[in-house]
Amino acid sequence: MIVSRETESLEKYAELIRKWNPAINLVATSTLRDLKNRHIADCQELARLAASADGKWVDLGSGGGLPGLIVAIFRPELSVGLLESDKRKSSFLRNAARELNLQNVIVYTDRIEKIAPLLANSISARALAPLPLLLSYVDRHLALGGKAWLMKGRNWQSEVQAARADWNFEVISHPSATDPDAAILEISELRHV
Template identity: 65%
Template sequence: MTVSRETERLNQYAGLMRKWNKAINLVAPSTLDALEERHISDSRKLAELSKATVGDWVDLGSGGGLPGLVLAINQPDRNISLVESDKRKCSFLRNVCREVGLMNVAILNERIEMVEPLSAQNISARALAPLPLLLSYVDRHLASGGRAWLMKGRNWRNEVDEARKDWSFNLTAHRSATDPDSAILEMTDIRHA
């Protein structure tokens, strides 16, 4: 049986995450045994949902590289910037890029609000901040006509209601690959109300 280059790279990434997670909290240790099923599969779903989009990508608060590194592996022709303030996590991200051979990734070791506006066509974030605050980060770095892909847990509907008090946006909620109550929020026309 032949293993695809993508699968091989995802397996390498998962192995590195398991190794580094002992020293740096990349994902909750209690979820490490289900890394592929719980964390990577949702990022793969995002890669599938977004494959027809064009333009550069920015992943905010990349942490252990979810979804940014999974996107980079699944969409090798797209330039992806990972914004992460934690130097140790940036070391991990650089190591994965080197070991896995990802040439389409730039790593920005800065706070999101301190990075010069990036004007990305696509922005993602996972487990970063409540939606109203997260939209202020997205607004800073999203190009006009761009699209946000925000991975949210079971409370996403309440977060959307709260965000609509200060923001207007078009929303398509895609069901999570791992939890029917969680969602990948695809957002366009984001404006401060």
């Protein structure tokens, strides 16, 4: 049986999360048993949806690398920046990138609102902040004409409505692969009101 490079990398990545999680809490302990379905599958879906993305990708608040490391695995031609303020999580991200042989990953250890604008063509975030606040982070780091790929839970529709008070944007909602009430939001043409 032939196993793809991506499948091997995902299996190794899951092992790394399980190994490091007790020390630095990369994902909720209760979800470790179902790591592939609970965390990795949606990130794979995001990588598939963003197949036309090019240039520089930045994952805000990367934590354990979801979805940033998954994007880097499936899109080796992209430059993928992982922005994480927690030094322990940044150490995990650097180690994972090295062990997975991901030459396209750069880890930034800094706060989203402090680091100089990263001017990314694409930005991702998962479980980071409510959409109105998250869009201010996206706006700071997104290049002109870029897109954001934001993974949101079951309150995504009310978050979109709340964000419209301060932001103009186009949004396409893609159903989550793992939760029928969640969505991946594809946001473009972001402008402050």
